[in-house]
Amino acid sequence: MQTNRSFAVQLQILTKRLVLRFMRRPLAELPNIFISAFFLFVYDGALGGVFGGSAQGTPLDFANGNFVNFILPVSIVSASLSGGASGIYLVEDIESGVFKRYQSMPISKWAIILSPMLIGALRVLVQAGLIMVIGKFIGADPAVGTVGFFVVLSIAFLWGMGFAGYSVAAGVRSGSSQGAQAASFLFFPALFLAPTFVPREALRGWLATASAYNPTTYVIEAMRAIMVEGWVMDVLLKGYIAAGMFAFVTLSFAVISVGKATEKA
């Protein structure tokens, strides 16, 4: 018997399998959603009074009177970390021997490898989407209108795919799903060595320098431009370039790592 299946169909079938797994473990989604929502509520609660409506007309009014708009990108970047599940899914498949089962069939190795990455992308969309809904509920209102949510989501998607690639490479190189999970420590410096709470102009010394080299900075700034200012094209473009480059580099690294790890001994 021949498979007679195109790469796209194989990818779709394998991704559907992981969607089923994803849906069977809804509780696995909760911690990251909780942390992202927690950031949103806590930062808004702690800083919204200073930088929100009461700051209007003062030098602290960088949020244009709506601090939820300003801080929402931080929570969305946090939610996009959920793309890191890709590495866990893939390494779980390798550890459990499921990967080997599919390798013994005449189907594309790359369909087996890409399907967990697509699931990572789906998780990013679901989690970032949920955070946006929560943000909207507590007052987020993009400066460019509702379409702004979709623009922010597209940047989050690219950024999440970057994390997906990173976690796949880390998982495969460490050889364990715990390795993929542990590699997410990078998230904290990435998120906090950036203009997380105030604009970059307000940062000083080493933090200002570090944030200039941190791609997260440009991702957050692009999302903020959409939420707070409007269509600031150069900032938006830098955000897409930073997220796109991150995704390209980490996904390439992932493909090379997985290719090496799964080639015939």
Added chain:
Amino acid sequence: MLAVDVKNIKKTFTSKQDTVEAVKDVSFQVEQGEIFGLLGPNGAGKSTTILMLTTLLSITDGKASILGIDVETQDKEVREKIGVALQDTGIDKILTGRELFVTTCRLWGYSKADSEKRTEELLELVGLTEAGDRRVKTYSGGMKRRLDLGLSLVHSPEILFLDEPTTGLDPGSRRVLWEEIKRLRDSGVTIILTTQYLEEADELADRIAIIDEGLVVAEGTSDELKASIGGDVITLSFYSDEDLEKAKNILTDAVQSKDELRITVADGASKIPEYINKLISEGIEVSTVSASKPTLDDVFLEVTGNRLEGTEKPAEEEPTTTRKRRGR
């Protein structure tokens, strides 16, 4: 045409630390429609041989073909002909048995409707119809093995590779799986299985290759292998290690196996008195003595000098056992 033709294959793993020859020189041929058993202890090279034949490992040296298709250069074509259930192939435990069958059917090119039909057939075949909608994590070990077997049959392969299919199963589940394997053979599927269970090789395999330390050390039908020993096996055990040592020096044709001595002779039952008298005259007390037809374990001992680990007690001992009581 031969189902499987293996000529002097070798597998060497090289790392920075050392080089390991997992398979040194393995050759065998398997006819279509037979069950061929690769019997050997852990680490003998059975699984590595299977991994090479199923295209999951490269072959360091030698040639192998499946239905005339070269394993090394035409791996995709080979995969279309074979079904594989390896020791360490995994099953997604979060999905149900039915979902796994449908996913596998779809990957093998069945339409949605045909996938569902084929799934029902295979669930029925491996006796999992009722458990089909349960998640695999709730399955017993035997059910998982049957599911694994069923998944390897989705595309009706001509050749099926089973790597230690019953390891870890209770005797009841093992027997159920044996019946399914025999039924597959009867339906025309060629089966290559590895096992470390003598009883399994004896029960299932039409022909057996004994593998030890990466080499085929004997090959034939179970009866041929047993006959190659050339007689019956007399087994003697003793009350003390001292007696065992003394007896070993007296019975020079005996081979020690753990705390027993085994002698291969023609017409074993009639020779027992002669051996007993010889030992008694030297003051050696025999604890038990028996004569039996040779088992595959005896063959293994004969060709490798070692017992096969995980061996179960031979089931075909003759009622010629005599017992000498201590102090008689």
